[in-house]
Every structure is written in structure tokens, then in C-alpha cells.
Amino acid sequence: MLIDKSLQEIEKLLPFFKKTNVKVSAVNVGWHLDHSLKVVNNVCLAIKQSKVENYKSNFSFLKSYILLIGIIPRGKAKAPKNVISTADIFENDILEQLISARINLEEVKKMPAKSHFRHPHFGMLCLKKSLRFLAIHTNHHLKIAQDIIKN
Template sequence: MTKLQLILDQLGSHIPDFEKTNPVVSQSTIGWQIDNSLLVINNVVDRLKDSDSKNYKWKFNKYRILIRITNTIPRGKVRVPKSVKPIDVATIEELKTKLELARKNIADIPTLPANSYFTHPFFGDLNVKPAIWFLKLHTKHHLKIIEDILNK
């Protein structure tokens, strides 16, 4: 869990730059990148908490296997689901509030049954261990975009 918390700390460190953008890298601001990441973390943990672990069933998924092998999300290939697409530009205060909720949610993950799960639109059902992998991967993806916005 500590790796995910460290990644979350990195994400939070970019909140002061929330208005910065670089159209060569992304049409979205750093704030949007942070907001999307926090929405994903909080929604995934909510789904894990709400799931009935008795209903979890592992299924083979070629997309999940491919992304696990490469351990990277290709840029610009996937549309953001509406449930985690920031609609308005979040303020610094809103981002800080979502960040604190994400910290609390991440701290709650170890208390969940191992087969608590959420359904990813491409990867299918992910129980706790693969869900943590996904949250790290997704957040690192947005951190790379943020770094590129700042450095290019």
C-alpha cells in the first residue's frame, strides 16, 4: 500500500501547478490530470467497498494481460469514461479535498476482503490485488503526462 500512497503524494505535489497546460502534450491542464486520477482512485475504492466478494470470478482478458506485460497505458488510445471525466475545472481546494478522500480510501483497502472487486471497462473484474496494480498504473500514467507538461 505504501507505493500507492507515495504515488498519491507525488500527485498531490503538483496541485500548485493545476492551471498549467502544454497543448503539445495534452489539451488538458495539470489540474484535470490530477482530478481524473483522484476520481478514478475514489470511484474504484467505492466500487471495491460496495462489491459482494462472493460474486467475484476471475476471467481471462487479453487486454489486461497485454497491459500487465507492458506495464504502461498507451496515450490517446482510450476515451475517458463519463464517471471519471472531470466536467468542471477543479479548484485547488476541491483537489485537496479529493486528495484527502483518496488517502483515506487507500488506507481502507487493506481492510477489504481479497475478492472485493470492481469492473473495469476493458480489463473486466479486478479484485483487490489487481485493482491496486491498476490504480498505481493509472496514476503513474497521469504523473508522466504532468511531468511532460511541465518539462516540454
């Protein structure tokens, strides 16, 4: 699954968590890794707490487009406050979140298909689309982190 490969890539980038490049991003590699893992863990928590009987499919052109092309344009969205770290980020914090993310994803993959979470811009995403979103979102931040490292 794509999100599993993304988590492997996060682990590979951990040694560079302090690296910055303001030409690419106002925040360092660690922030992008931390944010990505906060999103994975929060989405997994929401999916685990969801009630399948409450799931309602909804159409969103933006959701369909992003899930189809698999790319989130840079600088176009603002993350919710609960997935943005305001404190200092340490390598160990990222590692702990990575361990939690792997456990959470394994648990979530066993959930019913109508397990879901409500995305602030896309509306309700069923389990399959939630996992696709997590892969796309994580890859979006991994690309930024990789650009910080190579420039």
C-alpha cells in the first residue's frame, strides 16, 4: 500500500529533520514529517471512532480531482490547527509518531469499508479514499522535505 511506502520514506528522512531551506519552505524537514504523521494518526483515530451507519457518500469535484491525479498543489490549502506543531519538534517525537502511525494503519485497514473521516475540504471519505488521501498528503510533504534536503 502506498501509505506504507510513505512511512518508510519518513523514516529515511529522519536524519535530516533539522534541515531548512527558506527558498523551498518556511519550515524545516522535521515540521513536514511531524505534520504528516499527525495527519495520519488523527485520520486513523477519526476512522476508528466513525460509525459506519453515519457514512454518506458526497461528491466534491476537488476531492475527485485530487484523488484521481494524486497531487496536492503547493501552497493552496491551510492545515487545521490540530495537525500543526507549535512546539519544538524532536527526532524522538517523530519516531514515536511513526510507530503509532504504523500501528494505527494496521488497525484501520481491518475496519469496515464505510468507516470514514470528514475532511475539511473534501467532506466524508470512506476507508479506501481515506487511505488514498493519506498517501497523497504524505507524499506531498515528503516531496517538499526532499526538495529542502537537495537544495
